[in-house]
Amino acid sequence: MTKYHYTVSVLVLFIFLSSYIPVNDPLDRIISSFEKYLSERPQEKAYVHTDRDFYALGETIWFKTYLTAGPFHQTSTLSNTIYIELIDTGRQIIKHHKIFSPDGFASGYLTLPDSIPPGSYLLRAYTNWMRNSEEEYFFHKQITIVSGIEEKGENEFPKDVIDLQFFPEGGNLIEGLMNKLAFKAIGRDGWSRNVTGEILENGNIIREFKSNHLGMGVFAFIPEKGKNYQARVKETGQTIQLPNSLASGILLSVTNSPKSNDLLIKIQSSKNSELKQVLLLAQTRGLVGATSRIDLSNKISFSKIPKKEFPSGITQITVMDEEGNPLSERLVFIDYQDQIQISVNPDKMSYAPRDSVHLDIEAKDQNGNPVIANFSLNVVDGGQIYLDENGETIQSYLLMSSELKGHLESPGYYFNPENQDREEALDLLMMTQGWRKFTISEALEGNIAKPEYPIEKGITVKGKLVDKNQNPLAAGSVSYLSLFPFPDSKTAQTTEKGSFELTDLVFFDTTKLVLQGKAENGKAGLILLDTSYLFPKIPNNQPLFNSKKAALPKSFLSESELRKNSNKAFDLDNSEYLLDGVEVKGKKIEPEYTGPKIYGEGSVKVQVAGNPGLENQQHPLELVRGRVSGVQVSGNGSDWKVLIQGYGSIKNGTDPLIMIDDIPIDIKSLITIPVQDIESYTVWKGPDTAVFGSRGANGAIGFYTRKSINGKSSIKQEAETLVLKGYQVQKEFYSPKYPVQNINNPKPDRRATIFWEPFIQTDSLGRASVSFYNHDIETEVFGQIEGLSTQGKIGVGRFSYKIEK
Structure with missing residues (x-):
């Protein structure tokens, strides 16, 4: 056995099961390509x-x-x-x-x-x-x-239609050899179905099959030349054709027993195959753990690969011909169970409502040594929130879901030690789920595309500098200035087309900063921001949503209504209380009206200036989206669509009238209007649109800018200063405190999430602690903690306690 050592970010060990590797061997090219991929394109x-x-x-x-x-x-x-x-x-x-x-x-x-x-x-x-x-x-x-109101009606899918898919181990069925054929049964809604069935050979039953509760299973059989094979589902009577078998080829079979320290690899060739030698390669996330030349002169070969040569996760095993062309592939999951062991111990197992809870947290590795790691913790009311123990966690995502294609049902099931069949089910998943990583074919071709999108150390601002006639200003400059969180200034030169790009800027939502542009002669220019690059398009052919409804306790709906009503009666600040009715006499001071002067007050008026939640938006239409009843706003970047509820004119389409200071403009021009220059906006809908005549058939939206001393709109100044939206400013989760003197606070407390702590850092002993207060409801409380060490070790832990009087 010859060992080769390569360094990527840590030591990577390659085990060659045979000692002879010729010059320009495809294995060398693949290994080099994987090394290059890890170095140039770290995922x-x-x-x-x-x-x-x-x-x-x-x-x-x-x-x-x-x-x-x-x-x-x-x-x-x-x-x-x-x-x-x-x-x-x-x-x-x-x-x-x-x-x-x-x-x-x-x-x-x-x-x-x-x-x-x-x-x-x-x-x-x-x-x-x-x-x-x-x-x-x-x-x-x-x-x-x-919405807080129980929704009626659900998407119903036919229960009698099942999509039964078959996946030969290694990729192909080979005639005359014992093949393992995995299968997966899913319904019209995309979720698994538990099925039983029969395999038919020219109409005769030759064997039966049965899935597990996740709709997956496997059986073995020998396909013969000239015979037709079908599967019949007992539950529906459907008949499905099995994949065609090949007259000649390679069969790869892998045994991954959790009780063994090795992977057992069996490679067979058909009797009429001319292949005398094949190549074997096994890799995990680009780290090559084993390569070998396999002698098939006797038509069969057995090999063992120690699991210790791979990190935990999905390993891809590939058999290739001597040119490096893939012949057969199999995924296996190697689990050392080397994740962080997290224990969360409440100081009591039963508490009173509004009682103080103290949690001691301890993190250890598999050998019992303390681990310094960063965790997040959620604690929820089990009567309102269903905490799915088989749902996605940081462990299931990083090690499994992120490596596979398609929707994964109950990903946490495969990592929950309480599920006795989880290892068997995980191996079935490896046989039936698609692979999406850097492939052997790509490695052989050296096809590593140059990155189009760079690494961002900060915020990127792109745009164009133009004059008042919208002509691009070449050889101009755009300057950026910010004073928080630290003083920073940068300048970018414009291209021949007036384009500019400022990179690695660090500023936050509430920070005052300026962005100014000047032409080559020193005159001020107008900055047109380009935000289209911020929003990656979502492929239309990608199914993003599954149709299965979330498990929603009815108490969540009723409690959410009670929470909403109590929030109307009580301020969230515990220092304020609901007072008895009092009579207040005084004269109302009407603020100066800053809305439309020509078309009246409209249907809805919204003040923007002075409202940080609105001033920090990036596009004027973001001020409207989700805030005005009957107005639907969709889109991003420079592509926006607005639909105002009501009867539109067929002649005029469905687009509403858009105005700046009562002057109609094209909706695409709104991107040039800084939100921070907008004082207010008004929406006209229904009968109120009559003032516009036919122009207002689809409704109207008017934006009104802040006025300078001379009454002119600041938006029309040649020298333009823009204020941008930066990183989100962190906000603390609201968790009330009930000390003895405040235990009888009259405001009802019905939190669904009782506690949320995103940053829990264990010390050198692997320990940390948190404290919080319960709510009013007698219930069982569930908590989940998950996180990561800087070295990449993953941990997930759960706990529970009761609240009772």
Whole structure:
């Protein structure tokens, strides 16, 4: 046995099961290509831990982001910017935030408007660097949002139609050899079906098959030349044709027993095969663990590969011909169970309502040594929130889901030690789920495309500098200035087309900063921002949403209504109380009206100036989206669509009238209007649109800018200063405190999420602790903690306690 050593970020060991490797061997080319891929295109992965999976309108999604890079899932030192988006079923981005993540960990929140429709939404997370790969490499999580009123009717799918798919081990059925054939049964809704059935040979039953509860199973049989094979599903009577078998080829079979320290590899060739020798390669996340030349002069070969040569995760085993062309492939999952062992111990197992809870947390490795790691913790009311023990966790995502194609049902099931069949089920998943990593064919071709999207250490601002006639200003300059969190200034020169780009800027939502442009002669120019690059398009052919409804306890709906009503009566600040009715006499001072002067007050008027939640938006239409009843706003960048509820004119289409200071403009021109220059906006709908005549058939929206002393609109000044939206400013989760003197606070406390802590750092002894207060409801409380060490070790832990009087 000859050992070769390569260094990527740590030592990588290659085991060659035979000693002879000729010059220019395809194995050498593949190994070199994998090394180059890991060096030039290290893969980042983003994982998002949320406080729960479903919410009521108006609530807040609290989240923690974990960003890793490389094959060992170490915390990323590449990108500092993570993009978080909330996407509806129409593939429109409802919320978009930039999160600052200088060390691989960050937290944030998404406030859900009351005006969006209830239903399924997608939480998407990615970095600019991740955009060099497919959309499937982004993090996706489905979120359910309810209105607080029990929804009637569900999507019903036919129960008698099943899609039964077959997957020969290694890729092909070979005539005359004993083949293993895995299968997967799913319904019209995309979720698994438990099935039983029969294999028919020219109409005769030759064997039976049965799936596990996740719709997967496997059976063995020998296909013979000239015979036709079908599968009949007993539950539906459907008959499905089995894959065609090949007259000649290679059969790869892998035995991955959890009780063995080795992978057992069996390679067979058919009797009429002329192959005398094949190549074997096994790799995990680009780390090559074993290569070998296999002698097939006797038509069969057995090999053992020690599992210790691979990190935990999915290993791809490939058999190739002597030119390096893949003949057969198999995925296996190697699990050393080397994740962080987390124990969470409440100081009591039963508490009173509003009682103080103290949790002691301890993290150890598999050998019992303390681990320094960063965790996030969610604690929820089990009567309102269903905490799915088989749902996605940081462990299942980084080690499995992020490596595979398609929707994975109950990914946490395969890592839950309470599930006795999880290892068997995991091996079935490896045989039936698609692979999406860098392939052997790509490695042989050396096809590593040059990255289109660079690594971002900060925020990127792109745009064009133009004169008052919209002509590009070449050889001009655009300057950036910010004073917080530290003084920073940068200048970019414009190209021949007037384009500019400022990179690695660090500023936050509430920071005052300026962006100014000057032509080559020193005269001020106008800056047209380009935000289209911020929003990666969502492929239309990609199924993002599954149709299965979230497990939603009815108590969540009733409690969310009670929470909403109590919040109307009590301020969230515990220092304020509901007072008895008092009579207040005085004279109302009418503020100066800053809305339309020509077309009246309209249907809805919204003040923007002085409202930080509105002033920090990036596009004028973001001020309207989700805030005005009957107005639907969708789109991003320079592509926007507005539909105002009511009867539109066929002649005039469906686009409403858009105005700036009562002057009609094209909707695409709104991108040139800084939100910070907008004082207010007004919406006309229904009968109020009559003032516009036929122009207002589809409604109207008017934006009104701040006025300078001489009464002229600041938006029309030649020298333009823009204020931009930066990283989201962190906000603390609201957790009331009930000391003895405040235990009888009259405000009802019905929190669904009792506690959320995104940053728990264990010390050198692997220990940490947190404290919080319970709510009012007698219930069982469930908690989940998950996280990561800087070295890439993953941990997930759960605990529970009761609240009772």
